[in-house]
Amino acid sequence: MSQGLDEQKGWALSVWVLKRTLRSFALLVGASFLIYATLRTAPGNMVDLVLGINGTEESRALLRAEFGLDQGIIMGYVEWGLRALTGDLGRSITYSPGDYVAEVAFGAFLVTLALSVLSLIVSVTLAFSLAIALGRPQAKHNLLLTPLSYLNAAPSFVVAIVLTSCINALIYMQLEGGGRMGPIWYPIPTYKAISETLAPFSFAMISISLGDGLFIDLFNVLRAELRAVGGAQFMNAVRAKGAPVLPHMVKNLIVPTLSIFTARLPIVLSAVVVVEYIFTLDGSGYLLLEAARMRDVPLVVGVSLFFIAAVIFMNLILDLVKAAVDPREVTRVG
Amino acid sequence: MNRNTALKALCGLVLILFMSPATAKVFRYPESSKPSSLMPFFIENMSAVRVSEFIFEPLVTKNKRGDIEGVLAQNWSASPDGLSITFQLKPNIKWHDGKPFSAQDVVFTVKAAQDKGTIFGLKGKYRFIRDVQAVGNLQVRFTLKKANKKPEEQFTFKIIPKHHFQSTAITRLDRFSKYPVGTGPFKVEKNELRLIRLIKNTNYWGGANIEAIELMHTPDSNEQINLLKYSGQGAGVQNVIFIPPKSMSMFENSDSVVLEPYHTVAWWYFAFNHKNPALSDISVRKAFALALNREELLEAHLGQGDLLSGPFTESSPYYNFDVEPREQDIEEARNLLEQAGYKMANGVRSKGGKALEFDFLVNKDLPNCQPLALSIQADLKKVGIKINQKFVDNSLYREQVLKQRKFDLTMNIWSFEELEDIYPLFRTSGIRNYINYSNAEVDAKLDASRKENDHKAYKEIMKELHMMLNDDLPYIFLWSLDIYSGLSRRVTNIFIQPYNYYTFFKDWMLK
Numbered sequence: 001m002s003q004g005l006d007e008q009k010g011w012a013l014s015v016w017v018l019k020r021t022l023r024s025f026a027l028l029v030g031a032s033f034l035i036y037a038t039l040r041t042a043p044g045n046m047v048d049l050v051l052g053i054n055g056t057e058e059s060r061a062l063l064r065a066e067f068g069l070d071q072g073i074i075m076g077y078v079e080w081g082l083r084a085l086t087g088d089l090g091r092s093i094t095y096s097p098g099d100y101v102a103e104v105a106f107g108a109f110l111v112t113l114a115l116s117v118l119s120l121i122v123s124v125t126l127a128f129s130l131a132i133a134l135g136r137p138q139a140k141h142n143l144l145l146t147p148l149s150y151l152n153a154a155p156s157f158v159v160a161i162v163l164t165s166c167i168n169a170l171i172y173m174q175l176e177g178g179g180r181m182g183p184i185w186y187p188i189p190t191y192k193a194i195s196e197t198l199a200p201f202s203f204a205m206i207s208i209s210l211g212d213g214l215f216i217d218l219f220n221v222l223r224a225e226l227r228a229v230g231g232a233q234f235m236n237a238v239r240a241k242g243a244p245v246l247p248h249m250v251k252n253l254i255v256p257t258l259s260i261f262t263a264r265l266p267i268v269l270s271a272v273v274v275v276e277y278i279f280t281l282d283g284s285g286y287l288l289l290e291a292a293r294m295r296d297v298p299l300v301v302g303v304s305l306f307f308i309a310a311v312i313f314m315n316l317i318l319d320l321v322k323a324a325v326d327p328r329e330v331t332r333v334g
Numbered sequence: 335m336n337r338n339t340a341l342k343a344l345c346g347l348v349l350i351l352f353m354s355p356a357t358a359k360v361f362r363y364p365e366s367s368k369p370s371s372l373m374p375f376f377i378e379n380m381s382a383v384r385v386s387e388f389i390f391e392p393l394v395t396k397n398k399r400g401d402i403e404g405v406l407a408q409n410w411s412a413s414p415d416g417l418s419i420t421f422q423l424k425p426n427i428k429w430h431d432g433k434p435f436s437a438q439d440v441v442f443t444v445k446a447a448q449d450k451g452t453i454f455g456l457k458g459k460y461r462f463i464r465d466v467q468a469v470g471n472l473q474v475r476f477t478l479k480k481a482n483k484k485p486e487e488q489f490t491f492k493i494i495p496k497h498h499f500q501s502t503a504i505t506r507l508d509r510f511s512k513y514p515v516g517t518g519p520f521k522v523e524k525n526e527l528r529l530i531r532l533i534k535n536t537n538y539w540g541g542a543n544i545e546a547i548e549l550m551h552t553p554d555s556n557e558q559i560n561l562l563k564y565s566g567q568g569a570g571v572q573n574v575i576f577i578p579p580k581s582m583s584m585f586e587n588s589d590s591v592v593l594e595p596y597h598t599v600a601w602w603y604f605a606f607n608h609k610n611p612a613l614s615d616i617s618v619r620k621a622f623a624l625a626l627n628r629e630e631l632l633e634a635h636l637g638q639g640d641l642l643s644g645p646f647t648e649s650s651p652y653y654n655f656d657v658e659p660r661e662q663d664i665e666e667a668r669n670l671l672e673q674a675g676y677k678m679a680n681g682v683r684s685k686g687g688k689a690l691e692f693d694f695l696v697n698k699d700l701p702n703c704q705p706l707a708l709s710i711q712a713d714l715k716k717v718g719i720k721i722n723q724k725f726v727d728n729s730l731y732r733e734q735v736l737k738q739r740k741f742d743l744t745m746n747i748w749s750f751e752e753l754e755d756i757y758p759l760f761r762t763s764g765i766r767n768y769i770n771y772s773n774a775e776v777d778a779k780l781d782a783s784r785k786e787n788d789h790k791a792y793k794e795i796m797k798e799l800h801m802m803l804n805d806d807l808p809y810i811f812l813w814s815l816d817i818y819s820g821l822s823r824r825v826t827n828i829f830i831q832p833y834n835y836y837t838f839f840k841d842w843m844l845k
Contacts, residue, residue, distance in 0.1 A: 044729030050370075050378060050506075053736045053766055054455035063453050066505065091507055096527070097371055098507035108527065172564065187564040189557050193529045280552065282527040290368070290553075295729045 013323065020319055024312045029081070031308045032301060036077050039297045045069065046094050046295045067093050069297075080301070089305070090298035095291045101302035104287070109306040111194060111283040112276065115201065116268045119208035120261060126209070127218035128257075131226050149216040156211025156271045160278045163207055164188040189280040200279040207275050208268060218260060225256045255322055262318045266311050359545040361825070361844055363573040364552035364561060369530070372522065373511040374492040375447060375454045375504065380749075384575070385549055387836040388532050390492035390516035393421055393440065395837060396752070398829055402486050406435065406493060406517065416481035416787075421489070423472040428537040429495050430521040437468035442496035444476075451503025458765075462488055483787055493517070519840045520547055528552075542840040543827075555581075565590055565822040572822040572844065575835065578701065579637025585820055593818045596830040597649055600749035601642055603809035604710070609770045610742050612690060617674040619807040623660050624667035625717045626710065632813050635706045639815040644800035645748075645756045647814040652754065652796035657804050659811075667717040676718070683718035691720040692742035697731040700745065707745070736768050745812075751833045756799065757784060760808055771808040 047055070047063050055063070064070045068090070071079065080090065089101040096104060134141055168187045175182055185192050185199040194201060209215060229235065229252045238248050273285030280286075284303045291299040369382035374390055377383055394410070397403040404410070406427060412419040427435040446452050447460040464477045478485055495515050499508075512525050519542035520532035528551035534542055550571075552558050559581045564570040577585065577593060585591045604626070606613040613619065628641055643659040646652045676683035676690060683690045694711075696703045707723045714721055721743060726734065735741045748759070758764040761780045762772040779799050786792045804811070821828060824845040831837035 044727065044731075044733045046729075048732045048737055049729045050376075051453075051455045052378070052732060053768060054458065055453075058450075059453045059457075062451075066453070066507075093507070094370070095368070097376070097511045098509060099512065104527070168560075168564070182564070182569040186569045187560060189552075189560070193526050195526070277554075280528070280550075280557070287527065290551075293727065293729075 016323065017320065020316055024316050027312055028305070028308060032081070032084075032305050033077055035304045036080065036297070036301050037073050039292075039295070039300055040069075040073050040076065042295070044295055046297070049094055049295055067297075080298075084305075089302040092291070092299045093296050094294040095287075095296040095299050101298045105284065105299065105302040105306055108282055108284040108287040108303065109310070111201075111281055112269065112272055112285060113310060115204055115208065115276070115281070115283065116265060116272050119205045119272075120214075120264060120268055122205065122209040123215050123218055124222075124257065124261065127215055127222050130219055131223040134223070136227075137223070145216075145219075149213070152210065152216045153213050154211055156208045156214075157274045157278060159211040160204065160207035160275050163203060164278070167203070189278060194282055200281060204272075204275050204279040204281060207278075208271055212267070212271055214264065214268065218264070221260055222253075222257070225253055229253060251325075255325055258318050258321055262314045265314050269307065269310070359844060360548055361544045361546070361573070361842075362548045362550065362561075362571040363575065364550050364558045364571055365575070366553055366555065366558070368528065368551045369549075371506060371511040372514045372525070372530075373504075373506070373508070374494060375452060375456075376506045376511060378455060381549075383833070384835045385530065385532075386492060387518070387831075387834050388520040388547060388839065389514055389518045389522065390494070391518050392492050393423075393489040394486055395490055398838065402484070406440075407489075410486050412485050416478075416483060416485060418475065418477045419485045419489075420469070420473060420475045423474065424539065425472060427517055427539050429497075429517055430515045430535055430537070431495075432537060433495065433497055435493075435495075435517055436471045437474045438471075439493055439496045440474045441466050441468045442499070442502065443491070443493045446494070446499070446502040446504050447491070449502040449504070451501075452505075454506070459491055481787065483789075538840075540840055543843045544839075559584065559820075562591055562820045562822070565824070572825050574820040577818045577820045582637070582818065590823055591820050592823055594821050594828060594830060595816055595818050596832050597647070598749060598814075598817055598832045599647055599650065599752065599754060600747055601645070601647055601814045602745065602747050602812035603645075604745050604812055605743065605769050605809045606807075607739065607742050607744075607769055608772070608808070609739070610692070612685075612688065613692070613742065615674060616806065617670045618676075618690070619810075621667040621670045621674075621717055622714065622719065623807055623810045624663045624670070625719065626713050626810065627662040628659070628810075628812055629661075631706060631709055631713075634709065635702045636813075636815055639813045641813050642811045643804045644811055645759065645803055645809075646754050646796070646800060650754055651793055652800065654797040654800035656797075657801050662713075664716050671717060678718050681715070681718065682720045689720065690718060691722070694721040694723045694743040694745075695731065695735050695741040696723060696725050696745055697728055697735075698725050699728050700747070703745070710745075739768055739770060749833070756780075756796075760799075760803065769808060773802075773806055773808075776802055776806065776808075 046067055047060050047069065050063065051060060061070075068076060068079070083090065087102060089105065091097075092099045092101055092104060164187075171182055171186050183199070185197040188200055188203065190197065190200050192200075226249070229249050232252075235245065235248065238245060272283065273288070276283040276285040277289070284306065288300065288303045288307075291303060365381040365384070367379050367381050369385050370376060370378035371382060372385065372389060374386055377386055391405045393405060393407040394402050395405050404424070406423055407421040408424045410419055410421045421440075423435070423437060423440070429435055444460060444463055444466045447457065448463070462479055462482075464479045466477075467475045469475055476485075476489075482488070493516075494510075498510055498515055504510075513522055515521070517539075519535055519538045519540060521535045522530065523533045523546075524531040530549040532547040532549075534545050552561070555576075555578055558571070558574045559577070561570040562574045563584065565572055582593065585593055604622070606619055606622070608614050632639055632641065640648045641659040642648070642653075643657040644654060646654075648655075671683055671690075675685045677685070694707065696707050700706075704725065707725075711721050711723060735744055748754075757780050758766040760767060760771055760773075760776055762777050776799065779795055779802065783792055783795045783799070786795060803809075819830060826843045826845065827841050829838040829841065
């Protein structure tokens with residue numbers, strides 16, 4: 001009897017997972033089409049950018065064909081989409097001529113994603129530690145929390161600019177005295193590629209973790225969740241049993257923390273775009289801006305695709321984790 | 335691993351990350367835009383022009399004194415009729431990959447440039463060649479379409495290696511655009527998203543002093559200045575191509591940076607669309623010219639330069655110093671409009687129900703364009719002309735203004751490689767005459783100039799054209815700017831070529 005019930009549950013879960021995945025895929029198709037269509041209809045195009053005032057009509061037509069601009073928007077998108085399914089996102093045309101979009105966009109996206117996720121993790125860890133350290137809300141905590149929330153309210157790009165100026169000034173002072181060489185990445189914004197030094201990346205991470213009110217926001221949410229779980233009835237049972245309290249609390253905090261994480265990711269991703277520019281990191285923020293400026297259709301679509309996919313994928317993962325931790329989710333959301 | 339070693343490892347990692355010293359002997363410079371391609375045919379912006387100087391070489395080039403000098407060519411002889419020329423190539427020149435350079439490569443370059451399947455904007459540069467033949471390994475013979483007194487002057491295009499291509503139809507997506515092979519003093523070692531690293535070509539026939547070059551795409555001009563500011567201790571960059579006027583004072587008394595002026599052959603202009611009925615009226619155009627206080631516009635927004643009265647810079651042999659630039663005269667401008675029948679109503683003049691109101695399209699990439707356009711608007715308002723500015727990005731500008739010609743007014747810069755060639759600019763249906771300008775007298779003069787082989791007579795024609803164009807105002811000629819580069823004092827033996835910039839880089843030294 002119970003085995004049959006389990007089987008039924010298993011079925012429901014698989015159907016649910018499949019539905020979710022299909023829905024995510026449909027979202028991805030819709031969003032990529034929107035971006036493709038917008039770019040194709042936007043005024044100004046690659047052919048004019050490349051040939052300028054000098055090209056003949058014949059060479060324009062040839063180049064349009066070479067760049068895949070000779071087809072209508074729908075047909076062009078279908079052709080692109082079919083190739084994209086096989087993993088071929090086409091080649092960059094004006095920004096980095098001849099490079100495979102999938103390669104370039106993925107490389108840059110890894111930088112952006114690493115920066116976003118690491119910054120979020122730093123922020124969540126800090127917020128979590130502070131929430132546990134402070135425990136119950138008390139009036140005297142405001143002495144610490146009020147100035148902290150004011151400082152934290154600054155946008156991350158402002159934090160980034162202040163941070164870089166301070167670091168530059170400090171090192172400059174030091175060098176003036178000793179006449180030695182500065183560190184490889186000095187000054188910031190640096191001249192070095194990310195493969196050579198991780199310093200700008202680390203500073204960018206600090207700026208994002210500390211800016212945009214992210215940290216205080218996380219702290220407030222986590223503290224509220226902590227209290228809710230701490231005051232829940234089952235915790236009394238845990239305490240009565242004399243079992244360790246923290247593991248139980250942590251297990252119950254996984255879902256809310258993940259929700260917070262997923263909800264904040266798009267916000268952090270957009271902050272990253274600006275901060276990347278300040279620290280001259282070769283991330284997708286920089287790539288997207290430059291590619292759009294040069295009307296590099298395949299590259300813009302490719303880079304955006306990774307952005308959208310990341311957000312959709314995070315939501316999917318969240319749903320799955322929720323379902324794994326709390327099976328009621330499956331029946332609730334359907 | 336015990337705690338102690340873990341701690342040590344962590345400290346070590348932090349040290350490596352943050353404190354490794356900058357490597358010396360690398361010449362670094364930022365560029366505002368990424369090179370369009372490293373392949374000579376597909377050079378479409380100035381950063382590509384500059385970087386290609388390190389990698390590729392032409393048959394001949396102009397030396398520091400302005401005389402033609404052989405680079406890949408040892409010597410040459412032109413036929414008396416000026417219709418053919420034979421180049422003797424230097425022996426023992428090698429490509430970056432070690433393969434020998436030969437006459438076949440020169441032939442291939444020309445054939446590829448003329449191939450219909452190779453599509454690029456500056457194909458016109460190769461059109462003067464009727465045919466090219468290799469005579470043995472080290473001799474190339476060209477026959478030309480038109481007689482020329484000094485045919486060698488046209489052979490400044492860069493040569494590419496035949497052995498890297500399957501056919502003469504070359505696409506811009508070829509791998510060669512990213513990792514090119516040339517004969518020049520430097521070869522590409524790394525080509526990442528925004529960083530290009532070049533290292534000294536050990537096979538190079540001419541020798542170079544600097545070991546490595548790094549070019550970083552740094553779009554923000556403040557960032558470039560910041561990098562130069564810290565160039566003292568080997569950090570930052572050694573060269574910023576263009577220092578904006580507002581940043582000049584920072585380096586004027588600097589111990590570590592020197593400002594180096596150089597003269598580009600480039601001038602600014604304010605253009606009318608002559609299809610617009612009101613703007614095709616010379617009185618209206620004159621009123622525009624008299625309304626603008628060009629001296630003040632220049633000083634307030636762009637720094638120092640020369641006010642111009644015609645389509646040449648003052649250092650050009652064609653500039654006619656007898657033609658004075660117009661000065662601002664608001665009264666006279668108002669009178670002209672009044673006489674032409676434009677009556678003032680509510681601050682804007684109009685005639686027959688048509689107001690003097692125009693769309694002014696400006697490319698956002700133009701330096702300081704926003705405050706400049708605002709001042710121009712204010713000047714014109716004084717005489718009753720209303721302009722609506724529209725700032726558009728580069729690709730839109732190219733499409734709407736240069737191609738579709740949908741604009742009333744615009745402002746821009748013409749840059750020339752050497753001497754100004756104004757034929758395509760003002761000849762009726764000339765390839766760069768996007769302003770729809772047409773004047774029979776000017777056409778006749780321009781045609782005469784094309785037929786003229788004598789340099790002195792040509793100069794006279796240009797001077798006459800200068801005067802005619804100042805009278806007829808297809809454009810309002812604005813100014814040419816004094817351009818300054820910033821260079822670290824550690825760099826010596828500098829000579830900047832005004833257009834290609836790094837032509838003489840192999841002589842530069844880095845302390």
